[in-house]
Amino acid sequence: MLLVDNLLLAPFNSLIWVFKEVHKLAQQEIDGEAEHVAHALSELYMQLETGELTEEQFAVQEKVLLDRLDEIWEREEGAGDAAEQTDESEEHDRDD
Structure with a gap:
C-alpha cells in the first residue's frame, strides 16, 4: 500500500x-x-x-540606491506579513 501511495503521489x-x-x-x-x-x-x-564625485552627484546617486534598498526591504516585509497572516489563518482554522 505504501509503495502504491508513493507512486501515485510522486x-x-x-x-x-x-x-x-x-x-x-x-x-x-x-x-x-x-x-x-x-x-x-x-x-x-x-x-x-x-573627490571623484561632487556633493550633488553623490546626493542623486545615493537617493536612487537608498530608494532601491527601501523597495527591497518593503518586499521582504510584505512577504513576511503575508506568511504571518497565512499562519494565523491556519491556526484559526485548526481551532474551529
Whole structure:
C-alpha cells in the first residue's frame, strides 16, 4: 500500500519540490540584490571621500540606491506579513 501511495503521489511531491527550489533561488536573488545595493552605497561613499564625485552627484546617486534598498526591504516585509497572516489563518482554522 505504501509503495502504491508513493507512486501515485510522486508527481505532486516532485512539483512541490520544484516550487520550494524556485522559492529558495528567488530568496537568494533578493538577498544578493540587497547586498549588491549595500556594496554600491559603500563604493559611492568612497568616491565622495576621494573627490571623484561632487556633493550633488553623490546626493542623486545615493537617493536612487537608498530608494532601491527601501523597495527591497518593503518586499521582504510584505512577504513576511503575508506568511504571518497565512499562519494565523491556519491556526484559526485548526481551532474551529
